[in-house]
Amino acid sequence: MKRLLASAALLPFLLVACDTRPAADAPAQTPAATATATTPAADPAVADFQHDPALDAFGYYFTQNPVQVGNWKLTSVNMGMTSDFASWEEGKRPSNYGPFFLEFEDVTSPTTENELGQIHHTVSFRLQADTYRVTPREVMFRSKDPRIGEVIFSGMFDVAALKAAKAAGPPGPPKIVLTGGLQIGAERIRNISFIYYAGD
Numbered sequence: 266m267k268r269l270l271a272s273a274a275l276l277p278f279l280l281v282a283c284d285t286r287p288a289a290d291a292p293a294q295t296p297a298a299t300a301t302a303t304t305p306a307a308d309p310a311v312a313d314f315q316h317d318p319a320l321d322a323f324g325y326y327f328t329q330n331p332v333q334v335g336n337w338k339l340t341s342v343n344m345g346m347t348s349d350f351a352s353w354e355e356g357k358r359p360s361n362y363g364p365f366f367l368e369f370e371d372v373t374s375p376t377t378e379n380e381l382g383q384i385h386h387t388v389s390f391r392l393q394a395d396t397y398r399v400t401p402r403e404v405m406f407r408s409k410d411p412r413i414g415e416v417i418f419s420g421m422f423d424v425a426a427l428k429a430a431k432a433a434g435p436p437g438p439p440k441i442v443l444t445g446g447l448q449i450g451a452e453r454i455r456n457i458s459f460i461y462y463a464g465d
Contacts, residue, residue, distance in 0.1 A: 313396040316350035316364070320401055321431070322422070323347070326443050326459040334449040337369045337413050340389065342406075342443070342459060344399070363393040365406060367416065392416060404445060413449050420445015420457070430461040 316322075326342040333339070345364035353364045374388035390412070398405040406418040420443055427442040443459040 314350075314354045314394070315398045315400070316347075316354065317400040318347055318351065320399065320422075320424075321347060322399055322427070323349075323463075324431075325462040325464055327462060329441065329458040329460060332447065332454055332457060333372065334413065334452045334454075336371050336373045337449070338372050338386075339447070339449075340368045340370050340385075342367055342418070343391075350399070365394045365397045365399065367392045367406065367408075367418070369413065404443065415448065415450065417448040418445055427461060431463065435463060 322344040323346045324344060326344070328339060331338060343366050345362075349362075349364040352358075368389060368391050370386040370389035372386060374386045376384050377387055378384055390410070392408050392410050392413075394406050395408045396405075397407070401422055401424045404418070404420045404422060407416070409415045423442050423444070426440045430437060430440040430442055433440075439460040441458045442461040445457055446453065446455040447457055448454075
């Protein structure tokens with residue numbers, strides 16, 4: 266009789282120990298509940314190209330004084346329209362044109378005359394930006410080419426002068442609208458001034 270009573274007394278504890286069901290008030294865990302929330306990483310290709318949409322920088326920028334390293338002379342800094350920058354930054358990138366590029370010419374190559382009567386060298390190339398930032402306070406360009414090595418430009422606009430040059434149009438007097446420094450390979454050239462030309 267004592268054995269039967271002892272067994273009956275132990276029965277509730279054995280039942281509790283064997284019950285593996287979750288507690289009624291504990292919600293079942295699902296993969297969604299246990300997953301760690303993460304913020305999508307920024308696209309590095311987009312972060313490499315930044316342009317202030319409020320800034321109209323369209324045009325050609327020519328150095329006030331010649332800038333040359335070896336046989337290669339910088340002929341112009343070129344910027345597209347705001348829509349060109351926007352398309353580029355959205356990932357629409359044609360291989361033959363970008364919103365920000367530098368143009369160089371080989372001064373040892375033959376010369377010819379263009380349709381405007383200007384003399385230029387026949388060997389030249391456009392260097393597209395690998396990364397750029399164009400704002401009223403900062404103009405940054407970085408790229409590289411096997412002919413001249415790494416190219417880095419860092420400068421800033423005179424926004425008031427740029428607006429005045431745009432308003433005056435081609436007949437207006439040349440205005441310095443952009444200043445900065447340029448590294449071409451191992452050469453560093455400081456205090457470069459650029460005048461603005463809207464184009465034809």
